[in-house]
Amino acid sequence: MRTWCTVDTDDLRHVPSHQGHPTRSKTNETLPNFSPQLQEGFRHFKQWMESNENAVTIFVIADQCENEEFVSIIQDLETAFGGRITVGCHGLTHRSWSAWPEDSERFSKDLKQATSLLKKKFPDSFRPWFRAPAGYISDWMAPLLSQQGYTVDTSVNPSWLVRKKASPSQMLVRKSMESHGILERQWMTRFSLPTCGPAQHIIGLRWNARQAWKGLEKPLGIDDLHHIEDSEYELTTIYWHILDHARKDGRWTPPIKDW
Numbered sequence: 001m002r003t004w005c006t007v008d009t010d011d012l013r014h015v016p017s018h019q020g021h022p023t024r025s026k027t028n029e030t031l032p033n034f035s036p037q038l039q040e041g042f043r044h045f046k047q048w049m050e051s052n053e054n055a056v057t058i059f060v061i062a063d064q065c066e067n068e069e070f071v072s073i074i075q076d077l078e079t080a081f082g083g084r085i086t087v088g089c090h091g092l093t094h095r096s097w098s099a100w101p102e103d104s105e106r107f108s109k110d111l112k113q114a115t116s117l118l119k120k121k122f123p124d125s126f127r128p129w130f131r132a133p134a135g136y137i138s139d140w141m142a143p144l145l146s147q148q149g150y151t152v153d154t155s156v157n158p159s160w161l162v163r164k165k166a167s168p169s170q171m172l173v174r175k176s177m178e179s180h181g182i183l184e185r186q187w188m189t190r191f192s193l194p195t196c197g198p199a200q201h202i203i204g205l206r207w208n209a210r211q212a213w214k215g216l217e218k219p220l221g222i223d224d225l226h227h228i229e230d231s232e233y234e235l236t237t238i239y240w241h242i243l244d245h246a247r248k249d250g251r252w253t254p255p256i257k258d259w
């Protein structure tokens with residue numbers, strides 16, 4: 001099964017411990033709009049892209065587009081790698097939707113704003129693909145995604161460890177997506193444990209997570225992108241963060257084979 005490589009552009013100011021979550025968000029500290037760490041991450045991400053032929057979908061938080069430098073960095077990646085880069089939506093502000101009571105009105109409004117911003121800034125690369133901030137996805141979000149033309153959702157982490165993030169349950173989220181014509185591309189797990197995002201770095205999860213990624217099949221290339229929206233075509237979906245590329249003095253790369 002081929003691999004769909006995706007990265008999220010979360011900056012330090014977006015993470016749930018800082019904002020967007022009713023109980024996890026604790027700090028009031030003002031963080032930079034576009035942090036030096038994220039800028040460094042983008043530099044090393046570009047180097048990694050130069051070392052292979054993989055196609056990558058970048059899930060962008062639309063409020064980052066307020067920063068012109070951020071926009072020009074994504075546009076530079078589009079110029080450098082052409083069709084290998086696609087852009088999906090990672091929310092307007094990285095709010096952890098399913099951790100709050102249902103708020104269809106606000107989600108719909110935010111999604112509309114995010115979608116139009118991303119389409120405007122990245123007209124050639126934008127695809128109607130969604131990833132819920134921090135994986136907090138609810139069944140009531142599916143009809144709203146569908147109304148705004150989304151075809152793929154990749155928010156469900158099918159591990160018992162994070163089952164509470166999908167509301168009311170992972171199964172009901174999947175059903176709701178399916179009944180609204182949205183293809184759910186769940187994140188890769190191994191032995192029912194998470195392998196994506198923070199799992200690559202958390203002690204207790206990272207060994208299993210890295211083993212899983214070392215065994216991955218060839219990532220999709222520029223000519224394979226049509227498979228992402230094809231429900232008949234099974235894919236393994238993985239994601240990491242641009243910020244990860246700033247780890248280890250910029251030497252970190254996702255532990256997947258060279259093809």
Ligand SMILES: [Zn+2]
Binds near residue numbers: 010090
């Ligand atoms: Zn995120």
